[in-house]
Amino acid sequence: MIQKAKIVLHFPKERVDKPIVSRLVKDFGLEVNILKAEVNPNEEGVMVLELSGKKEEYKKSLEYLKKEGLRVQPLSKDISMDRNKCVDCTVCVPCCPTDALERNPQTFEVKFIKEKCIACGICIRVCPYGAMTIEF
Amino acid sequence: MRTIQEINEKIKKGDAVILTAEEVSGLVAKKGLDKAFEEVDVVTTATFGPMCSSGIFFNTGHTKPRIKIGGGSATLNKVPCYAGLAAVDLFLGATAIPDDDPRNQVYPGEFKYGGGHVINDLVAGRDLILEAKAYGTDCYPRKFLRTKININDLNEVMLFNIRNCYQNYNVAVNTSNKIIYTYMGALQPRLGNANYCSAAALSPLLADPLYKTIGIGTRIFLGGGIGYVSWWGTQHNPGVERTAKGLPKTGAGTLALIGDLKKMSPQFLIGTSMLGYGATLSVGVGVPIPILDKDILAYAAVRDEDIVAPIIDYSSDYPNVKFNPLGYVNYAQLKSGVIRINDTEVHTGSLSSIRKAREITEILKKWIQAKKFYLSEPIEKIPSVDSGYKLKLLKERPIEE
Numbered sequence: 001m002i003q004k005a006k007i008v009l010h011f012p013k014e015r016v017d018k019p020i021v022s023r024l025v026k027d028f029g030l031e032v033n034i035l036k037a038e039v040n041p042n043e044e045g046v047m048v049l050e051l052s053g054k055k056e057e058y059k060k061s062l063e064y065l066k067k068e069g070l071r072v073q074p075l076s077k078d079i080s081m082d083r084n085k086c087v088d089c090t091v092c093v094p095c096c097p098t099d100a101l102e103r104n105p106q107t108f109e110v111k112f113i114k115e116k117c118i119a120c121g122i123c124i125r126v127c128p129y130g131a132m133t134i135e136f
Numbered sequence: 137m138r139t140i141q142e143i144n145e146k147i148k149k150g151d152a153v154i155l156t157a158e159e160v161s162g163l164v165a166k167k168g169l170d171k172a173f174e175e176v177d178v179v180t181t182a183t184f185g186p187m188c189s190s191g192i193f194f195n196t197g198h199t200k201p202r203i204k205i206g207g208g209s210a211t212l213n214k215v216p217c218y219a220g221l222a223a224v225d226l227f228l229g230a231t232a233i234p235d236d237d238p239r240n241q242v243y244p245g246e247f248k249y250g251g252g253h254v255i256n257d258l259v260a261g262r263d264l265i266l267e268a269k270a271y272g273t274d275c276y277p278r279k280f281l282r283t284k285i286n287i288n289d290l291n292e293v294m295l296f297n298i299r300n301c302y303q304n305y306n307v308a309v310n311t312s313n314k315i316i317y318t319y320m321g322a323l324q325p326r327l328g329n330a331n332y333c334s335a336a337a338l339s340p341l342l343a344d345p346l347y348k349t350i351g352i353g354t355r356i357f358l359g360g361g362i363g364y365v366s367w368w369g370t371q372h373n374p375g376v377e378r379t380a381k382g383l384p385k386t387g388a389g390t391l392a393l394i395g396d397l398k399k400m401s402p403q404f405l406i407g408t409s410m411l412g413y414g415a416t417l418s419v420g421v422g423v424p425i426p427i428l429d430k431d432i433l434a435y436a437a438v439r440d441e442d443i444v445a446p447i448i449d450y451s452s453d454y455p456n457v458k459f460n461p462l463g464y465v466n467y468a469q470l471k472s473g474v475i476r477i478n479d480t481e482v483h484t485g486s487l488s489s490i491r492k493a494r495e496i497t498e499i500l501k502k503w504i505q506a507k508k509f510y511l512s513e514p515i516e517k518i519p520s521v522d523s524g525y526k527l528k529l530l531k532e533r534p535i536e537e
């Protein structure tokens with residue numbers, strides 16, 4: 001069975017220099033398509049990948065990535081904002097790479113615009129109130 | 137001129153006019169100070185944001201047979217409490233985290249559940265698990281305790297903030313090449329964002345910048361209930377540089393607050409997790425300002441554009457205690473969502489919630505209108521600009537072995 005999936009990889013800064021993508025190709029025979037990459041030495045990185053290959057190998061590759069200390073997240077559109085938890089502080093607003101979190105200049109309420117969201121997961125970690133969640 | 141007593145008489149008769157801090161600046165701009173003074177009796181101010189120096193003192197009630205937790209140890213939902221008090225009096229601080237929390241060993245730590253979250257669970261009426269160990273004495277023989285407990289089981293529980301309502305604050309940025317995780321939020325490299333934390337013109341100590349009305353004993357809205365200013369807060373620093381209008385250009389005065397947790401609400405006491413930094417508690421505070429004279433009104437009518445804050449680099453200057461602002465910006469600029477720092481456009485985020493602060497100014501206004509809340513006369517002033525009262529750094533001294 002062939003598995004095809006889009007995933008978001010978060011690199012801790014100690015892992016940025018490692019040749020992760022080539023290992024996915026060589027060791028697991030996956031086809032890798034880099035959709036988006038923001039990886040600089042000495043920094044945390046985010047990479048959005050499209051992977052396809054044998055289901056077994058795909059599964060093993062995810063385990064390998066986790067073992068390497070990377071956080072793996074499926075790229076899904078199922079990010080949501082819990083309005084009961086959001087206090088509209090706005091601290092997430094400048095962190096969103098696609099302006100999917102928008103502050104109303106009058107009410108100071110923060111609106112989540114799902115269509116713009118690429119599910120990078122940044123707001124989930126940045127929100128102090130646990131108001132942004134992802135469903136797998 | 138009018139007195140607090142006169143204002144309370146008016147409240148009793150239902151004649152008092154109460155405006156929020158936002159409404160009053162509009163009124164003064166429209167009608168002028170003299171006319172506005174005739175019309176307004178009370179201005180409500182508020183703030184809602186993370187306040188790490190928050191905690192609760194509580195009494196669990198004695199067990200049968202008795203246990204002396206004092207000198208032993210105790211946890212609530214695994215979060216350690218301070219047990220250095222009498223037999224069943226405990227303290228829990230907002231930043232406490234379970235012993236097995238990985239902290240920043242897995243960097244950046246998530247700090248999902250700490251003291252602030254316990255306080256939120258408690259005030260929401262949820263059952264918690266209290267575990268305690270004691271050494272046992274003749275009069276307090278018991279050594280272990282493990283029980284469910286909720287807010288109704290406690291005899292007393294008071295929220296106590298030794299520092300709250302910071303009068304103005306830094307704008308935090310990061311000029312380094314790597315992301316940093318701070319109490320001012322995640323700061324993106326190379327001026328990727330600028331985070332601030334003040335309710336600005338709504339903020340109690342910015343609407344009464346010289347502490348003319350707010351003092352020890354002032355009755356306030358605290359966490360959804362009623363509380364009091366119990367002292368000036370830790371790190372109170374009234375003598376900093378001020379603008380011509382008397383507004384501090386950096387963090388300055390602070391207040392210590394106390395109130396009955398049983399009367400508070402989980403809407404205004406929320407556990408918060410600052411990525412890579414720690415757990416804390418966000419607290420809602422509202423302070424009424426009695427408009428006793430025109431001066432006090434002029435101060436209370438402060439606008440966001442009058443208040444400036446220093447932009448501080450949290451990648452190096454802040455940790456090394458260098459006051460080296462990259463510039464000053466006012467809160468109207470900060471609230472617009474974008475500021476300029478040396479020709480770079482930087483998007484802003486806030487830790488303090490304006491929406492929540494507005495809600496509190498409205499609630500406090502309604503309480504006063506409904507005669508549920510009267511103004512109190514402060515018993516004592518807090519040290520002001522000319523007091524010489526100052527914040528100092530710790531001077532470390534070598535220890536001779």
Ligand code: SF4
Binds near residue numbers: 095096098101121123
């Ligand atoms: S998941 Fe990423 S793109 Fe979506 S709202 Fe959050 S920060 Fe923005």
Ligand code: SF4
Binds near residue numbers: 085088089129
């Ligand atoms: S950081 Fe969280 S609480 Fe603040 S505005 Fe964003 S989603 Fe709401």
